[in-house]
Amino acid sequence: MASSAIKSGALVNLTELHPSSQFYEEGASLRVTGKLQDYAVEAAMAIIADGNAILKIDTQHLRDLSFRVGSIYQFIGELHIQADCEAILQARVGRNVDGLDLNLYRQSLQLLRQFQADRMNNTVT
Amino acid sequence: MDHTLQNTHVKLLAFDLLSLTPTPDPATFSRSGKLLSRAEIVGTITSRDHKPSKFIKFTVDDGTGCVPCVLWLNHLTSLYLPRRDPSTVRLIAGVATDFAAKIKIGLVARVRGRIASYRGDVQIMASDVVIERDPNMEVLHWLDCLRLARKRYDVVVNKS
Numbered sequence: 001m002a003s004s005a006i007k008s009g010a011l012v013n014l015t016e017l018h019p020s021s022q023f024y025e026e027g028a029s030l031r032v033t034g035k036l037q038d039y040a041v042e043a044a045m046a047i048i049a050d051g052n053a054i055l056k057i058d059t060q061h062l063r064d065l066s067f068r069v070g071s072i073y074q075f076i077g078e079l080h081i082q083a084d085c086e087a088i089l090q091a092r093v094g095r096n097v098d099g100l101d102l103n104l105y106r107q108s109l110q111l112l113r114q115f116q117a118d119r120m121n122n123t124v125t
Numbered sequence: 126m127d128h129t130l131q132n133t134h135v136k137l138l139a140f141d142l143l144s145l146t147p148t149p150d151p152a153t154f155s156r157s158g159k160l161l162s163r164a165e166i167v168g169t170i171t172s173r174d175h176k177p178s179k180f181i182k183f184t185v186d187d188g189t190g191c192v193p194c195v196l197w198l199n200h201l202t203s204l205y206l207p208r209r210d211p212s213t214v215r216l217i218a219g220v221a222t223d224f225a226a227k228i229k230i231g232l233v234a235r236v237r238g239r240i241a242s243y244r245g246d247v248q249i250m251a252s253d254v255v256i257e258r259d260p261n262m263e264v265l266h267w268l269d270c271l272r273l274a275r276k277r278y279d280v281v282v283n284k285s
Contacts, residue, residue, distance in 0.1 A: 006171050006172045006184045006186070006191050007191070008139065008186045008187075008188065008189065008190045008191045009169075009171075009186055009188065010188065011188035011189075031169075031186075031188050062231075064231070065231070074260075076169060076171060076186060092171070093169055093171055093186075093230060093231045094231060095169070095231050095232070095233070095260075097260035098260070099259065099260055099261065100260040100261060100264075101261055101264070104261070104264055105264050108264045108267050108268055111267075111268070111271055112188075112189070112267050112271070115138075115270075115271050115274070116138070116140060116189060119140070119141065
């Protein structure tokens, strides 16, 4: 098995996904978390939200996951930017994360990024 | 080299584990002057390749990287366990089979095992797999990794 074939989903807040963001790139592998705002069964399209930010999730490849509006979900997948500049995450993994302490999650993510940056800098120097 | 972490499962983030430095001993790796041989990771299972009675290969993605893992299932036919009591071998094989059945894409797993190298890439030879249902456990593992790195793993012990 080639480990490089499976890309790690970079942890990103929905509020960070805008056209000028480093994460906003065609094909970027991301992990996103948000509350399910809407779900269209026929199109297998979910919309998750975090504050004022929303993101469409293509869930057609997901199995064994039930969708409940109001629940919090986490998806790992690749970002596709359509012709109208709308971004959709093609999910390959998804899970219900009801019970996740979102404040702790966001704060920990910042600490994690700082730690990772510090390690990278120490490795380079 | 510091050997004090060699017999414990160090809690590491994927990017940290994947950047460990090999040593002449294939069973040990170095990180910040310390020798490691075992690790514990927590993340989402994003791939799975199951060959019954042989192995199950899977990847664990914790958001900082993807760690390849392998759980051997060939205990009953392996040439490496002939000196073990047959009932013990069957027990080990049964436990490994139970672990394999739990490994499913999308679930979050805590994996402990030996650090190994395969074709130049670091991987985990899993000995324990626990599925974590509480969504906060992954965040807790991040914080554990950060805290342990600061308090223990990155601390340089001066021998006087």
